[in-house]
Amino acid sequence: MNVYEILEKCLVEIEQGTDVDTVLFRHPEFADELRPILETSIKAKDMAVPAPPADVVRRNRAKVLQRAAEMREAKVKPSSRVWFASLRRLAVTLAVVLMLFVGGTGLVRAASNTIPGDDLYPVKRTWEDVLVLFTFNVQEREQLEFEHENERLNELDELFAEGRSVNVDFAGYVTRQSESMWRVSGISVVTSSQTDLPDEPVAIGAAVRIVGVTQSDDTVLAERIELLPAGSKLPEVEDDEPEIEQENSNGSDQPGEDESSSGSENEAPQVEVTETPEAEVQPKQESFEGTLESIDSKNNIWTVGGKKLDVSTAEITGTPVIGAAVKGEGYLDPSGIFVVTKIEIADSGSGGSNVNDNSNDNSNDNDDDDSNDDNSNDD
Amino acid sequence: MIYSVQASGIFSLWMPVQGIVSIMSAYDEHGALDGLRRSDSQAIGAIYDQYFSDVYRYVRYRVGDDTTAEDIASDVFVRLLEAAQKRQGPQSSLKGWLIATASNAVNDHLRRHYRRPTEALSESLPDHDANVHGEVDQREQNRMVQGAYAQLTAEQQHVLALRFGQGYSLEETAAYLKKKVNAVKALQFRALAALQRQIGEVGP
Numbered sequence: 001m002n003v004y005e006i007l008e009k010c011l012v013e014i015e016q017g018t019d020v021d022t023v024l025f026r027h028p029e030f031a032d033e034l035r036p037i038l039e040t041s042i043k044a045k046d047m048a049v050p051a052p053p054a055d056v057v058r059r060n061r062a063k064v065l066q067r068a069a070e071m072r073e074a075k076v077k078p079s080s081r082v083w084f085a086s087l088r089r090l091a092v093t094l095a096v097v098l099m100l101f102v103g104g105t106g107l108v109r110a111a112s113n114t115i116p117g118d119d120l121y122p123v124k125r126t127w128e129d130v131l132v133l134f135t136f137n138v139q140e141r142e143q144l145e146f147e148h149e150n151e152r153l154n155e156l157d158e159l160f161a162e163g164r165s166v167n168v169d170f171a172g173y174v175t176r177q178s179e180s181m182w183r184v185s186g187i188s189v190v191t192s193s194q195t196d197l198p199d200e201p202v203a204i205g206a207a208v209r210i211v212g213v214t215q216s217d218d219t220v221l222a223e224r225i226e227l228l229p230a231g232s233k234l235p236e237v238e239d240d241e242p243e244i245e246q247e248n249s250n251g252s253d254q255p256g257e258d259e260s261s262s263g264s265e266n267e268a269p270q271v272e273v274t275e276t277p278e279a280e281v282q283p284k285q286e287s288f289e290g291t292l293e294s295i296d297s298k299n300n301i302w303t304v305g306g307k308k309l310d311v312s313t314a315e316i317t318g319t320p321v322i323g324a325a326v327k328g329e330g331y332l333d334p335s336g337i338f339v340v341t342k343i344e345i346a347d348s349g350s351g352g353s354n355v356n357d358n359s360n361d362n363s364n365d366n367d368d369d370d371s372n373d374d375n376s377n378d379d
Numbered sequence: 380m381i382y383s384v385q386a387s388g389i390f391s392l393w394m395p396v397q398g399i400v401s402i403m404s405a406y407d408e409h410g411a412l413d414g415l416r417r418s419d420s421q422a423i424g425a426i427y428d429q430y431f432s433d434v435y436r437y438v439r440y441r442v443g444d445d446t447t448a449e450d451i452a453s454d455v456f457v458r459l460l461e462a463a464q465k466r467q468g469p470q471s472s473l474k475g476w477l478i479a480t481a482s483n484a485v486n487d488h489l490r491r492h493y494r495r496p497t498e499a500l501s502e503s504l505p506d507h508d509a510n511v512h513g514e515v516d517q518r519e520q521n522r523m524v525q526g527a528y529a530q531l532t533a534e535q536q537h538v539l540a541l542r543f544g545q546g547y548s549l550e551e552t553a554a555y556l557k558k559k560v561n562a563v564k565a566l567q568f569r570a571l572a573a574l575q576r577q578i579g580e581v582g583p
Binding site for chain 1: 448
């Protein structure tokens with residue numbers, strides 16, 4: 001055995017926990033030569049680096065995936081993409097059907113509570129696609145798709161709670177836009193110079209699909225933003241960030257732009273207020289009254305006279321009871337939801353009240369139990 | 380409605396193949412390589428998760444600096460994407476390819492940047508927060524060894540990084556170096572002897 005082989009033998013023994021002296025005792029003829037070498041090998045081992053910190057891993061993961069998305073985009077032509085997708089769709093459907101034959105529905109059930117990054121998550125998404133594919137009634141299919149989009153938003157909440165960084169895609173309405181931060185269905189979306197944006201400008205209220213990566217600061221770094229057709233049925237999420245940042249809100253020079261380009265069939269809850277063009281740009285206080293019909297305490301949405309009102313930032317006087325007469329003030333947010341600033345609940349009663357002491361009353365025409373004939377359009 | 384079928388389809392429909400694979404085993408090299416050739420983001424994410432730590436630790440061992448190590452390690456993965464797109468990516472061993480690319484990237488970096496001897500750094504940046512003597516001594520020693528290590532040839536650095544930085548066995552190291560086991564035995568002997576000499580020169 002030459003010295004190289006003895007060295008290797010000694011290194012393995014040291015690796016297994018034997019100390020240098022004991023190791024060299026077995027090879028006295030090489031002891032003098034190998035002692036400094038073995039001591040140096042321990043120093044070389046001490047220099048070993050631990051695994052990189054989590055933030056380093058996350059940051060570079062996003063960077064690499066972003067680069068991959070850019071390269072993919074540059075390569076794939078839109079027309080071939082659709083063809084490719086449909087071919088894949090067929091393969092996937094076959095795979096899932098096969099899976100069901102083999103494993104029964106247990107797998108699908110097990111996958112139902114997964115979130116992106118989980119092993120079974122692809123099964124959940126595929127199952128959703130299969131359900132949509134085999135739902136032939138148009139309305140049912142739309143409802144199903146709507147539920148799936150809702151599920152995407154719930155998954156995002158869970159991902160943020162866990163601080164998991166993973167690829168996601170979801171759809172929603174744009175409620176706010178600034179240079180690099182968008183707000184889409186209550187999710188903060190960060191854009192960068194590498195984000196693939198639609199060719200046409202995206203207005204507040206437009207329906208979009210976001211493809212990106214979740215980040216530890218509860219935002220999604222967008223790889224791509226696609227404009228969806230106007231009238232797309234998507235979940236409504238009230239925006240809990242009170243400040244309004246609109247890139248195009250510097251001045252009221254084009255108040256009509258938002259109105260015309262936001263999805264006309266946008267199902268945003270709307271309160272019929274005395275609308276003026278300025279109201280779109282600078283929220284104008286409007287008053288309202290009616291009967292409290294339902295309370296969604298989770299999202300802080302109350303229904304009054306058939307209209308949905310966001311009360312998350314409202315100053316509430318009295319105890320909210322279904323059937324009580326309420327009145328208050330608020331403004332129509334650019335996202336289409338009526339944001340209440342002040343709301344007062346009268347003693348609970350079966351009908352509405354006719355307290356019309358406010359000169360700014362709005363019309364609540366379809367409020368059948370409450371005829372506010374004296375509503376006046378104050379503008 | 381057609382839009383969501385198409386839009387989500389692109390990103391979710393390929394998943395089952397990957398999903399079924401990941402049900403059976405956490406990471407599947409063959410599936411990952413296949414996904415990589417298709418620029419599949421799930422596969423790329425899986426490759427990254429599997430190997431970033433190893434690549435980072437290798438690079439960090441060799442360059443001795445966190446920021447540089449981070450830049451080079453992520454650059455290695457970008458090179459992987461680019462190579463895969465040009466159909467020049469790895470065919471069998473992803474890790475072998477990544478370590479070889481990392482080694483080349485570090486060599487390029489070291490050629491471009493003259494490395495200031497690190498023992499000078501240890502004098503200019505005393506450790507104020509480390510109050511445990513043992514810890515300070517260990518860090519000082521590591522800095523000194525790092526300075527000595529920087530003086531070795533690229534090949535000697537490479538073999539020490541694999542054998543002692545990564546903790547690979549002789550056989551694994553030989554596979555990454557694409558050398559015979561006996562050649563690696565001799566190489567590691569010479570590398571350790573050279574490191575010992577350098578420590579003697581830069582050390583106290």
